[in-house]
Amino acid sequence: MPRRIHHLPDGLIDQIAAGEVVEGPASVVKELVENSLDAAARHVEIAIRNGGKTEIRVADDGWGMGPEDALAALDRHATSKIREPKDLLAIRTLGFRGEALPAIASVSRLVLETAERDGQGTRMVVVGGRVQAVEGCARQRGTTVTVRTLFFNVPARAKFLRSAAAETRAVVEVVAALALGFPHVGFRLESNHAPLVEAPPAADTRSRIAALWGEELARELVPVAHRVGRWALSGWVQRPAAASAGRRRGHLFVGGRAVIDRSLLRAATRAYETTIPPGARPWMFLFLDLPPEDVDVNVHPTKAQVRFRDPAAVERLVYEGVRQALASLHSAAPLGEAVAPSPPLPPPPPTPARRTSTVRSSQTSLFVPTPATPEAASAVAAPARAQPSWDGARPHLWQVHATYIFVETHQGLLIVDQHSAHERVLYEDFLRAFEREPLAAQRLLLPLTLHLTPEEVRTAEACAGLFARLGYELEVFGPRTVLVRAVPCPHPYFDAERALRESLAELTYGSPLVDPARTQHQRVALSLACKAAIKAGQRLTTEEMHELFDRLFATELPYHDIHGRPTIVQLPLAELHHRFGRSG
Ligand SMILES: Nc1ncnc2c1ncn2[C@@H]1O[C@H](COP(=O)(O)OP(=O)(O)OP(=O)(O)O)[C@@H](O)[C@H]1O
Ligand SMILES: [Mg+2]
Structure with a gap:
């Protein structure tokens, strides 16, 4: 043969x-x-x-x-x-x-x-x-x-x-x-x-990004610096409020090598959840530094992919690193030219700092105290992050146009949008209420009767369990009628009936906030947070402003509301000096 x-x-x-x-x-x-x-x-x-x-x-x-x-x-x-x-x-x-x-x-x-x-x-x-x-x-x-x-x-x-x-x-x-x-x-x-x-040769990645895509993008970036043991994540991610829809803009590097890894980019995008509308694609430039024994680069013909020894742990590192960046003061949009400084990576080994809550429980509270227990708060890893600071125990606050709260800090001024800030606070409260203790409810002596469309009644029926965790006890009473036997009381200016009506309408007929890409839990929490939050135009007492401010800073992502907008705008002192021609 x-x-x-x-x-x-x-x-x-x-x-x-x-x-x-x-x-x-x-x-x-x-x-x-x-x-x-x-x-x-x-x-x-x-x-x-x-x-x-x-x-x-x-x-x-x-x-x-x-x-x-x-x-x-x-x-x-x-x-x-x-x-x-x-x-x-x-x-x-x-x-x-x-x-x-x-x-x-x-x-x-x-x-x-x-x-x-x-x-x-x-x-x-x-x-x-x-x-x-x-x-x-x-x-x-x-x-x-x-x-x-x-x-x-x-x-x-x-x-x-x-x-x-x-x-x-x-x-x-x-x-x-x-x-x-x-x-x-x-x-x-x-x-x-x-x-x-x-x-041209650049001093750092930020200047290189500016050379490649322009100074404007570079100014919208928030620094990332996170370390767990011998693993480090650094880089820059776009401020949520600046992110727009479009193609994927994630750049990922492992040891200086550009790699494609959809799961890691998904983990990074997940960290933006609720800070950007579905479909928005933030720019992300993430650099992973792992010891060579934890990553194999010899798995792909053009070396565009790598394999990690523990991919799930790397995903966690990426998620936490981006989340932390978005929880820092740098992620609040500044007025003027200020550029977020690149923070040094924390030195190894890591000390996962416990989250310190600034919530004070006050009897004369504008807001119902958070059910979060200390363990619940520390379950969310939130290591030290750049935060504003001020003289004394409390910053000086004042309300402007019954809509914005001005806060004097060492760094300059913070301008808080009271409605956006309260949406963030309520959203995180609501998610906790789903997972742990339900929110306190007030029984009504006479139930409210809501006349709704048949579709809205179906939504009320489908979401009754979730609404119950948030304090609304609903009972379907006919094809067009729902009885409300108990309501939550998140603040004294709260209009329980109106918030529920608006939320049921939104959940039934849709809006960008309740995008179908989100889970039912998220949709209910987002919609009700938006309808229940204190409105612009509501005068607040100093005590109430402090309460809101403290509660905001006890959330995971205080700088971003739930619609993809900022809750806080910074006016850096340096920018004020610059405007008045002072050297500093
Ligand atoms: N621009 C260069 N300057 C100096 N040495 C070079 C240059 N390009 C290639 N070489 C030398 O030629 C060798 C072969 O290059 P080649 O790209 O074929 O393989 P490699 O870089 O070693 O591995 P790979 O196939 O993974 O790229 C390199 O190992 C290096 O020593
Ligand atoms: Mg080569």
């Missing part, structure tokens, strides 16, 4: 391998720039023509290669980055397989120019994987790789390249991701000789 199985020629092996590594121009750019970064380049210049289909050139000022290394770099499985199996467990470079250059060379016309010192360098010309020429050349320290006519010898792949515009967009995304991971390195990308990205 003739043998059926035979060994493939090297050229074909390379082309098959190239199929995995080289998807198109963007992946060529990614591999070449990663090599530049691994060679400690300070500046990387990328130029593409026709979306990279005609030409891609990446030039760096890294440590370059001598002539022998330059030749070896084009062999498969030749790398300077790992040596033995144990190195695979502690990869600190972007590359490690020794595959990218030979793979790219096998499907293009490639020229490699490189020098370890200024002056004499090496130039190699490779066509479809075959070395055509090796010669000396004059060049400065560093490396330039030029890749022309990608897939010229694999027409089947060439056919799948997208339009120049689409490939250019993909290259811009790749360059932006690399530039975010390495803010200290200067990047420049030009397409058909026109500059597309210009990012």
Whole structure:
């Protein structure tokens, strides 16, 4: 019998391998720039023509290669980055397989120019994987790789390249991701000789974000700095009130490497729950730093995905880190130009600080005391966060236009929207009432009779159990009638009948707040919090204002209401000084 199985020629092996590594121009750019970064380049210049289909050139000022290394770099499985199996467990470079250059060379016309010192360098010309020429050349320290006519010898792949515009967009995304991971390195990308990205070496990620997407976005960012043991999460996330609908804007990095991980981005987005309307997509730039043994980067052909030893714990870290950032004073929108400072990461090991509640139980309370027990409060991990401070035990408060509460702090002024603030307070109270103790209710001597639409009556029936936890005892009395036997009393200005009517109408006929994407519990809590909160225009006593202020700061997310708006706007003292031309 003739043998059926035979060994493939090297050229074909390379082309098959190239199929995995080289998807198109963007992946060529990614591999070449990663090599530049691994060679400690300070500046990387990328130029593409026709979306990279005609030409891609990446030039760096890294440590370059001598002539022998330059030749070896084009062999498969030749790398300077790992040596033995144990190195695979502690990869600190972007590359490690020794595959990218030979793979790219096998499907293009490639020229490699490189020098370890200024002056004499090496130039190699490779066509479809075959070395055509090796010669000396004059060049400065560093490396330039030029890749022309990608897939010229694999027409089947060439056919799948997208339009120049689409490939250019993909290259811009790749360059932006690399530039975010390495803010200290200067990047420049030009397409058909026109500059597309210009990012000079930056002091930190925030300045890099400003160079890539503009100062306006950078000003809307809240710093993230969270550590649990040897794991750290840092970065920037957009202020909830600034987030708009659109495509996903999450950027995630593990050890400087941009990775795609939907579960982690979902965890980060979950941290925004109730602070943004459903469908809003905040920008997030999150950098995970884990010891190499806790993450495997060798699981994906283009290294776009990594595997965590304990994915659920990493998700928790991300959720908590973002949640904490959104619970800090930095996440309150400032008036003027103020920029949130980047806080240092807390030092390891972590001390999960207990949440300290500022709620005082007062008999003459405007608001019903929270049923939260101390354990209930500390169940929500809320480590120390940037918070306003003031002289003495209580800040000075005053009400303006019966709508806003002004608060004097060391940092300047806080302006609290009383209705938004109370919505946040009630929402968190209501969720606790679902999970733990129901809220206190007041029995009515004579039940209220509500005449409703049949649909509203059905809603009342379906949600009666939840409303009962919030203090409303409802009884369906006919297709259009509901009896109300008990009502909650969250504050003296509360109109129990009106709040219930409005909430049942909203739950029945819909609104952005009660989006179907939310759970029934959330919808009821959100809707009733909105209808039951004290209204704008309601005069409050000083004692009542203090009560509201304290209750607000005992919530998990005091700076954000439940509609995607701020509860607090800051007026930093520095901004006031600036407006009046004072130096400080
Ligand atoms: N711009 C560069 N500057 C200096 N050395 C380089 C450069 N590009 C490549 N090299 C050298 O060539 C070797 C091969 O590069 P190649 O990209 O093929 O593999 P790698 O980076 O080691 O691994 P991977 O396939 O995961 O990218 C590298 O290990 C490095 O030593
Ligand atoms: Mg490489």
